[in-house]
Amino acid sequence: xxxxxxxxxxxxxxxxxxxxxVVEDDAGLQAQLKWAYADFEVIIxxxxxxxxxALRAEEPAVVTLDLGLPPDPDGTSEGFAVLDAIIxxxxxxxxxxxSGHGARESALQAIARGAYDFYQKPxxxxxxxxxxxxxxxxxxxxAENRALEERAGEGNRVLGSxxxxxxxxxxxxxxxxxxxxxxVSVMLLGASGTGKELLARGLHDASDRRRxxxxxxxxxxxxxxxxxxxxxxxxxxxxxxAVKTTEGKIEQAGGGTxxxxxxxxxxxxxxxxxxxxxxxxxxxxxxxRRSIAVDTRVVCxxxxxxxxxxxxxxFREDLFYRLAEIVIKIPSLAERPGDAxxxxxxxxxRFAREMNPAVxxxxxxxxxxxxxxxxxxxxxxxxxxxxxAVIMADSKLIGAPDLDLVSPESGGERTLNLKGARExxxxxxxxxxxxxxxxxxxxxxxxxxISRPTLYDLLKQYDLQT
Numbered sequence: 001x002x003x004x005x006x007x008x009x010x011x012x013x014x015x016x017x018x019x020x021x022v023v024e025d026d027a028g029l030q031a032q033l034k035w036a037y038a039d040f041e042v043i044i045x046x047x048x049x050x051x052x053x054a055l056r057a058e059e060p061a062v063v064t065l066d067l068g069l070p071p072d073p074d075g076t077s078e079g080f081a082v083l084d085a086i087i088x089x090x091x092x093x094x095x096x097x098x099s100g101h102g103a104r105e106s107a108l109q110a111i112a113r114g115a116y117d118f119y120q121k122p123x124x125x126x127x128x129x130x131x132x133x134x135x136x137x138x139x140x141x142x143a144e145n146r147a148l149e150e151r152a153g154e155g156n157r158v159l160g161s162x163x164x165x166x167x168x169x170x171x172x173x174x175x176x177x178x179x180x181x182x183x184v185s186v187m188l189l190g191a192s193g194t195g196k197e198l199l200a201r202g203l204h205d206a207s208d209r210r211r212x213x214x215x216x217x218x219x220x221x222x223x224x225x226x227x228x229x230x231x232x233x234x235x236x237x238x239x240x241x242a243v244k245t246t247e248g249k250i251e252q253a254g255g256g257t258x259x260x261x262x263x264x265x266x267x268x269x270x271x272x273x274x275x276x277x278x279x280x281x282x283x284x285x286x287x288x289r290r291s292i293a294v295d296t297r298v299v300c301x302x303x304x305x306x307x308x309x310x311x312x313x314x315f316r317e318d319l320f321y322r323l324a325e326i327v328i329k330i331p332s333l334a335e336r337p338g339d340a341x342x343x344x345x346x347x348x349x350r351f352a353r354e355m356n357p358a359v360x361x362x363x364x365x366x367x368x369x370x371x372x373x374x375x376x377x378x379x380x381x382x383x384x385x386x387x388x389a390v391i392m393a394d395s396k397l398i399g400a401p402d403l404d405l406v407s408p409e410s411g412g413e414r415t416l417n418l419k420g421a422r423e424x425x426x427x428x429x430x431x432x433x434x435x436x437x438x439x440x441x442x443x444x445x446x447x448x449x450i451s452r453p454t455l456y457d458l459l460k461q462y463d464l465q466t
Contacts, residue, residue, distance in 0.1 A: 017041040018136050019060035023051045023082060025069055029123065033064070036125050037132070046070075048082045055086060060093065061139040062132055065115075067099040067106055076106050080113065087114035091357045092142065094135035098123065114358070159202030162195070163346050165435055166336035172199070175328055180206035185278065185323050187263075188301040190330030193378030196301035197261060199330065204257040209297060212256025217249045220262035228270050229286055238287025250283055253296045263323065264304035264315060271316045278322040298323065333375040333382065337428045338435025340370045340382060347383050348398065351390040360396040369400040371432045430458060 020040040022033050025047065034042045043058050045051035047069055054060070063086060067079025076099060086093055094116040099106040107118040116138075117131050157163055158173035179186060180203050188196045197216055204214045222230055233248030250258055260266075266274065277283050278298065282291040300323050309315035333340055344362065352359040362370070375381055389402040430448065437443035445455040 018062070019043060019058050020132065020136075021045060021051065021054050021058065021060040021063040023063060023065045023069070025066065025073065032125070033123075036129070040132075040136075048078060048085070051082050052085055052089070055089060055093070059090065062094045062096065062116075062135045064096045064098065064128070064132065066121075067097055067110070076109075080109070083110060083113055083115060087358070092139065094139050096128075096131055096135060159199070159206060162198060162202055163342050164336065164339050165342055165439070166331070166339050166431070168331040169336050169339065172328055172330060173202070175326075176203045177206050179203070179326050181208050183297055184325040185297070186299045186326045186328060187324040188299065188328050188330060189303075190301070191303050191332050191378055193380030194330045194332060195379050196330060197259060199328075200257070200259040200299045200301065203299060204259075207257070207297070209256050213253050214257050214259065215249050215253035216259040216261060218261045220265040224267045224270075227266065228273070231270070232273065232283050233285040235285050235287035238285070242287070245285070248283070248285065250277060250294055250296050251292065254294050255296075257297045257299055260298060260300040260323075262302055262304075263300040264302040264306055264309060268314070268316070271319050275316065275319045275322060278319075333378045337431040338371075340373070340375060341367060341432070341435045343379060343382055344370050344386050347386040348390060351387050355387075356390050356393060358396060359390050359393050359398060361398070363397040363399045365400040366398050366403055366405075367436060369403060369405040371436075373405050426458065430455075 018040050020037060021043045022030060023045045024030050024033070030044050030046070034044065043054050043060060045054045051063075051065075055063070065079060065082060065086075067076040067083075068074065069078040069082065072078040079097065079099070083095055083097065086095055091114070095110075095114070097107070097110040097115045097118045098121055099110075099118070103118075103120045107120075110118055116135050119128050119131060158170060159176060162169070162173060164170060164173070176186075176199060186200075186203060188199055190196055200216070201214055204210060217230060219227060229246070229248065231248045231250055233246050233251055234242050236242055236245045277294070281295065282293050284291050306315050306320055306324075310317045310320060333343075348359065348361065370382075377384075385403050385405070386398075388404075389398045393402055430444070433444045433447040437447060441452055441455060445452045448455065450458075
């Protein structure tokens with residue numbers, strides 16, 4: 001060992017030193033490492049119990065771990081048990097393992113179990129120092145990237161919690177914000193899974209009714225004979241089983257917002273009673289002899305064609321115009337280029353935190369598949385696929401097979417005008433690249449294989465917002 005290798009590095013800053021946990025049972029090597037790494041706050045542990053206590057208390061970014069720990073100093077079983085525990089408790093920790101016992105096999109096994117790197121005994125302080133500093137640098141970069149992604153995600157939020165970068169969806173959000181503080185009834189039209197309830201809740205939260213209750217009811221999920229009681233409530237003894245007086249959803253939402261999902265499924269006879277409430281702002285519970293004034297704003301949603309239902313006599317025209325003072329059409333996920341990637345990243349971050357912290361992101365093939373898939377089930381389908389992939393994933397990155405996505409067959413009509421076709425293709429690819437790179441112009445240009453000035457020209461030409 002050289003003289004230089006034993007020379008401690010000078011402390012160059014007054015700020016807190018990065019924490020390095022050394023898990024080593026050799027007292028002499030403990031002292032040597034602590035002295036050599038003067039630019040780190042070195043925490044020493046000599047067995048599994050003390051190592052895990054230090055990990056929880058100090059949360060070090062980097063750990064050096066001797067696999068030959070007691071009670072198995074001549075083997076690796078105890079060291080691997082410590083490694084598994086560290087990765088389970090704090091997956092972002094960079095663990096550097098050391099072993100003199102079958103070094104190659106142990107190293108391969110350690111890397112497969114989540115270790116960052118390895119070194120072989122006897123220890124070369126210089127070589128180990130390079131690995132340790134590289135590990136700290138990588139940990140710092142990963143932490144900065146996570147922070148940047150979180151901030152970028154916040155930049156793509158509208159209405160508080162809605163994630164989008166698509167102009168079509170931003171326009172929907174701006175419309176909702178403009179009507180939020182009025183008392184007009186709003187109808188949200190869109191396919192299943194497009195986030196109608198999320199938008200309704202966003203409208204409520206943006207209004208001056210936000211301190212009141214937000215009450216949602218799915219009219220298609222409740223049997224017709226129970227729906228009236230659910231909406232309007234009932235008096236005690238009004239029917240068999242009515243053992244107490246119960247408020248309906250309209251009353252519960254008094255001073256707040258009532259969200260009627262799948263309003264097209266309300267039966268005709270109940271539509272009359274709902275119309276009276278909207279006109280007079282009073283209700284009568286089932287079995288009651290008096291009217292109750294209720295100040296409730298109604299927001300409704302449906303995926304059905306209500307105008308066709310009106311023509312067929314299945315939905316009242318006068319009720320439609322009461323409910324549809326403002327009509328907002330919600331684009332499908334396929335009509336929001338780039339949003340699938342943004343939403344998938346947000347879902348992955350949430351589900352990984354809750355269910356599988358070892359998962360860190362998407363592989364390149366998964367990102368391509370997310371962009372290409374037509375999403376017939378919209379945001380709900382995307383959320384379910386990401387959730388399942390996070391739970392079942394065996395590696396840090398989710399691949400296209402984990403999402404169970406196959407390339408969709410191309411079809412449908414295509415424009416025969418070359419200029420128009422190119423513009424459509426350019427817009428879609430640019431928006432996908434912007435979403436993939438979280439709006440970073442340099443990264444987007446690199447993904448597209450063009451220069452930054454060319455990208456700026458295209459953004460201006462196609463009126464695309466960054």
